[in-house]
Amino acid sequence: MAIWVEKSKVVAVGCEDVNAAIGLNNQTLKEIESFTYVGSSIEKSGQANTEVDSWIEKGAEHTYQMW
Secondary structure: OOOOHHHOEEOOOOOOOOOOOOEEOOEEOEEOOEEEEOOEEEEOOOOEOHHHHHHHHHHHHHHHHHO
16 A cells, blocks of 8 residues: 655644644654545544534444444
8 A cells, every 4th residue: 555645634633732743654643634535624622523523423323323
């Protein structure tokens, strides 16, 4: 598997005061404040837009039902 280091980013969700220095191929990945994928975003603070909150809630319900 090939990973493009220049395009890879890091976001430490729920960790306001953490320096997430993650390296790959002797290069440190850039830390960002939020991440957006297919129109849904998650912020470093742990805040997610309502669509993502709904997905997380539904996933938690199904996980609970499996136990």
